[in-house]
Amino acid sequence: MLKHLFEKNQSGKFIFLSVLTLALTACGQKDVAPKKAPAPAVSVYQLKSEKVGSYREFVARTEAYKEANLRARVEGELLERNFREGSVVNKGQVLLRIDPAEFNTALASAKADLSSRKSALDNAIRNLKRAKDLIGDGYISQSDFDRLTTEESQAKSAVESAQAAVKKAELDLSYTTIVAPFTGSIGKVNYDIGNIIGPNSNVLATLTITDPIYVSFQVEESVYVSYLQTHQKSNNAANVAIDLALRLPNNSAYPEKGRLDFADTKIDQGMGTVELRAEFPNADGIILPGLFVTLIAESTIKSDMVLVPQAAVQEGQQGKFVLVVDDNSLVKQRPVELGRRINAMWAVEKGLQDGEDVIVEGLQKVRPGVEIKAVMKTVDAITGVITDASAPAPKS
Template sequence: MPSLRLARQSLAVCLVACLVLPAAAQTSGSQASAPLPAVIVAPATMEEVGASARFNGRAVAVQKVDLRARVSGFLVEQGFKEGAAVEQGQTLFWIDDGEYAAALAQADASVAAAEASLTLANLEFERQNELLNRKTGTQQNVDRTKAEADKAKAEVDRLKAQRDVAALNLSYTIITAPFAGQIGLANADVGALVGPDTGPLATIVQSNPIYVEFPVPERVLLETEAAVKAAGAGPVAISLTLSDGSVFPNEGRLNFADVEVSESTDTILARAVFDNPDGVLRDGSLVSVTIKGNIGGAELTVPQQAVQRDVTGAYVLTVGDDGTVERKPVTVSRTVQGLAVITEGLTEGEMVITEGVNKARPGAKVDAAPAEAN
């Protein structure tokens, strides 16, 4: 009987072992076949990115003038087509000049009469002075005629000034273009009564060349100028992106930076000038301004999203040939158009993780796919 009992116990142990060992083997196999974390990587590459930054700006006409009537009267003619180009000195508006021509003629007549009186007063003064020299006249008569001659001379001067005013008012009846440019809508029709209180009759602008004004943080302007100076490069180049996303064909150059820094925004108002022969840029157009120093030479860059930061500073996660993740501290000098410029910590060709950083751990292996495949 003890032998039978022992045989039964051995059979039970064998059955348990047969059940447990396959389950354990299945668990071990499951763990061995677990997939590695998937990440996207991109290489550190050398790029000529220069020193650049982007801002919002607005086009401003080099010259802009509101044409106004300086005298009152009825418009009798308009000498331009709305929206067309006009030349300097071109007559744009005529105001009825009848009243002003008559006033000038009256002023001319008054001057002529006053000059005749002056001639008579001078002759009388000379006659009295001659009589005094012959001892037949008196000093009193000489003084009196001298005063009358001076008075006549003053009257001539006064009337000539009035004539000048009349001539000036007559000239104001013709409104001409102060410079070559493009004219906008006419705000008054022929036959309308206009005057100094009417408001602008039209606006003329010169838009070739044209200015673009934009606020630049003081730090960015100083860094860009320092980088350009250190590289011995030329002036800072400016490019524009229009509101429809297209790039303006002509590059511009900075020609002005304000002497004051805005205390509220810590920015400096900068201005660039652009050739605009086709009139693509209009006064007031909103544009995107990119300033770039003409600095030669390639710099090491990685996609901006690859750079992570914590309390110790900036770092990237790299993936070796065997798929092992490594953390590398880096120094980032600046970001340009989605790229981070790396000055220390990486070498060209190293693969950095751009997507899936939260799934990667230093020392662990990952399944890395290049960004192009993504």
């Protein structure tokens, strides 16, 4: 009968199928509930606080501890070079030699002249002695006696002049041998063997001592005066002492600490600054004279400050901020005020607390108010490398 009804009424067929479809769909909706999207996994870092002091950075220039420009003091042909450029030479070591032939001849001539002058002096002394014996008996006149006295005096002066000439000739001969005035590193030689060099020539080579190394920098007059006032009021040197560190041109931290060595006695009127100089150990010779470096002066009086990885810091129209994960695994945006940068970390002056979790990886996956799955990470404070918190520490 049902079949007959379907054949008789085609429109009824479609109505029945529609009702059946709706019934089946309703049953499916009751049986299958919609799935919730999983919380995105992001890397988080738990903040820690450290002792941090107030600090300043200065553009500085390195200088050799001691430097000598070797020059020729006499003219002649350069005959010898007895060192390797860039090597260390010892005090008193013969470095360069100028042709001494001309100066040996001049010395021999000066010595011969001195010998002749001495003979003339001996003769003048004998003549004057005889004159003294005879003038009392009237055998010679007073004018002859005065003449002999003058000759004896002139002969003495001639001997003294000849002795000075010998000394000068000996000195000129010694200048043909150039020796190291101190032990140090010697640089490039600017003249080859066979060149004629002399007092008007450029520097032959430069000898330096670079351990320790000097670092010169300038401080504003107001800052320097404040430092002096603090130093005078304090009886404890630790209250005014500062830690000095260097950041090299390749942005790496120099491992050695320095100390203040010198402060100029006047203010540069044009710049309104005073020049200071620090001294750093340089046993490995990493720092060369003439480098531009960053000198970091940090107070020894320090306070606890939270350090946040640079990877966690973002910047928007309202300033810098980080994404914090609360106890309910929800993301919150937190504005921060940052202080100094310490390697791969920022010192936080305001906005974060010790123990809070901040997102360091996966920032693009989340937004404020979203629930996340936190994966704890560690951050190398020096390099900024992010690793799993459960991973073993790297071997030194």
